Amino acid sequence: MDLVGMDEFYDVVVVGTGVAGLYCALSLPSRYRVLLLSKEKADESDSFLAQGGICMQRGEDDYRPYFDDTMRAGHYESDREAVDLMIRSSNMIIRDLIRRGVRFERDRAGALCFTREGAHSRARILFHEDVTGKEIAQTLLDAVCRCPNIELREGVTLLDFFHDADACGGVIVSGTDENPYSIGGEEDGEPRVIGAGAVVLACGGIGGLYEHSTNFPHITGDAIAMALRHGVACEHLDYVQIHPTTLYSGGPGRRFLISESVRGEGAVLLDRDGRRFIDELQPRDVVSAAIRRQMEKDGTAHVWEDMRPLGEDVLRQHFPNISRHCEEAGYDPLREPVPVVPAQHYFMGGIKVDLSGRTNLPRLYACGETCCNGVHGRNRLASNSLLESLVFAQRAADDIMFAEPPDFRGSRPDVAPYREKEALFAAYRDEVRRAVGGIGAST
Numbered sequence: 328m329d330l331v332g333m334d335e336f337y338d339v340v341v342v343g344t345g346v347a348g349l350y351c352a353l354s355l356p357s358r359y360r361v362l363l364l365s366k367e368k369a370d371e372s373d374s375f376l377a378q379g380g381i382c383m384q385r386g387e388d389d390y391r392p393y394f395d396d397t398m399r400a401g402h403y404e405s406d407r408e409a410v411d412l413m414i415r416s417s418n419m420i421i422r423d424l425i426r427r428g429v430r431f432e433r434d435r436a437g438a439l440c441f442t443r444e445g446a447h448s449r450a451r452i453l454f455h456e457d458v459t460g461k462e463i464a465q466t467l468l469d470a471v472c473r474c475p476n477i478e479l480r481e482g483v484t485l486l487d488f489f490h491d492a493d494a495c496g497g498v499i500v501s502g503t504d505e506n507p508y509s510i511g512g513e514e515d516g517e518p519r520v521i522g523a524g525a526v527v528l529a530c531g532g533i534g535g536l537y538e539h540s541t542n543f544p545h546i547t548g549d550a551i552a553m554a555l556r557h558g559v560a561c562e563h564l565d566y567v568q569i570h571p572t573t574l575y576s577g578g579p580g581r582r583f584l585i586s587e588s589v590r591g592e593g594a595v596l597l598d599r600d601g602r603r604f605i606d607e608l609q610p611r612d613v614v615s616a617a618i619r620r621q622m623e624k625d626g627t628a629h630v631w632e633d634m635r636p637l638g639e640d641v642l643r644q645h646f647p648n649i650s651r652h653c654e655e656a657g658y659d660p661l662r663e664p665v666p667v668v669p670a671q672h673y674f675m676g677g678i679k680v681d682l683s684g685r686t687n688l689p690r691l692y693a694c695g696e697t698c699c700n701g702v703h704g705r706n707r708l709a710s711n712s713l714l715e716s717l718v719f720a721q722r723a724a725d726d727i728m729f730a731e732p733p734d735f736r737g738s739r740p741d742v743a744p745y746r747e748k749e750a751l752f753a754a755y756r757d758e759v760r761r762a763v764g765g766i767g768a769s770t
């Protein structure tokens with residue numbers, strides 16, 4: 328690679344500090360110099376919000392049921408090879424997480440506990456209270472901070488990637504006005520050009536584009552917009568998952584999720600007259616559609632979720648965070664049903680990748696919610712995304728390590744078009760909205 332003109336060079340630049348970005352960075356060889364970027368604080372990613380848990384194949388007997396559950400939830404549009412790889416890799420990934428110190432729930436004898444969510448034919452979900460994502464992601468973030476070869480920079484925004492005819496050559500980034508991207512103490516507020524042997528996009532989903540979403544508002548599909556501009560292939564951009572149960576709130580801001588595992592443990596959904604109207608453990612798209620129909624029929628802004636069947640012990644021990652949040656919002660889940668409404672939750676589409684996280688631009692990889700590797704089909708099975716992110720982030724790291732790096736021979740890109748960051752990101756958001764379609768104020 329011609330380094331002339333680049334402000335810095337790293338072997339690999341990973342963008343995003345959710346489980347996908349963190350695990351990819353950790354899976355790279357320690358001799359690589361890795362730059363890991365996050366737009367906000369490193370722990371402000373959707374991965375830290377995951378509540379319900381992470382799936383795992385429970386013995387050989389569970390292979391076929393797990394495979395079938397994933398395919399059925401995805402309306403048989405999932406890529407069979409990708410699903411197979413994810414399921415077959417699950418035990419290895421869970422073993423590695425436990426080895427790294429992730430504390431999954433165990434019974435008195437020390438055996439792992441499993442819970443159930445919608446569309447799972449058996450209990451195969453590991454959890455840590457109702458904050459599984461935080462437990463996993465914080466463990467990985469702590470590990471990253473101990474790695475001398477990984478440089479973590481928070482508050483740094485990816486503005487674009489650049490490439491020549493053969494390969495991706497690196498990224499253009501900027502800090503904030505308060506915290507500009509400094510190189511060797513130099514801070515002129517200019518966008519920076521960072522050369523890289525490989526770039527990994529792990530920028531999460533698109534929830535920030537919606538008025539009602541469980542996602543962080545800064546997660547706005549930026550990498551998808553960049554891919555579209557550069558002609559990097561994307562797939563299924565209209566495949567958006569609406570979660571059936573978020574706590575109803577008339578106000579603005581991120582929607583608080585009532586995890587599906589609450590229904591998996593026995594909570595029921597009720598209409599205006601206190602009657603059940605749906606089998607609560609059907610796939611998410613089916614339950615969301617039934618709730619919307621019921622709201623229309625009843626003329627209500629929400630339906631109700633009754634958690635009382637779980638009993639105090641389960642609510643307090645397995646779901647302390649959800650119970651506390653409901654109480655803070657003025658509802659006592661031990662005494663009354665709480666109002667719930669569907670909201671945007673997950674993006675099944677994304678930058679098209681193969682089973683090694685490769686996009687159609689050499690040396691540009693994508694993993695986690697930003698990518699579409701085909702695992703989730705048209706509708707993601709609950710608790711498959713943390714696992715999918717980890718499995719394929721590791722595979723991307725393997726590919727970076729084993730592949731012959733093609734030589735980027737291009738020159739330093741002009742940073743002038745990136746100086747007006749607000750306008751650039753407004754245009755990005757519009758492009759993703761148009762590509763996804765149907766992002767209205769009510770969703």
Ligand SMILES: Cc1cc2nc3c(=O)[nH]c(=O)nc-3n(C[C@H](O)[C@H](O)[C@H](O)COP(=O)(O)OP(=O)(O)OC[C@H]3O[C@@H](n4cnc5c(N)ncnc54)[C@H](O)[C@@H]3O)c2cc1C
Nearest residue numbers: 343344345347366374377379380485530531695696712713
């Ligand atoms: C409330 C909630 C509960 C969930 N529960 C579960 C669950 O129980 N089980 C499960 O399997 N899944 C669950 N999910 C889904 C799962 O958490 C996510 O799909 C998964 O964590 C995505 O990980 P990721 O690494 O791809 O992205 P994220 O964790 O979203 O991280 C994205 C990263 O990209 C960075 N980024 C974005 N744009 C830029 C940019 N332009 N420049 C620099 N950085 C950028 C962000 O700052 C962030 O660090 C849940 C999701 C939510 C929101």
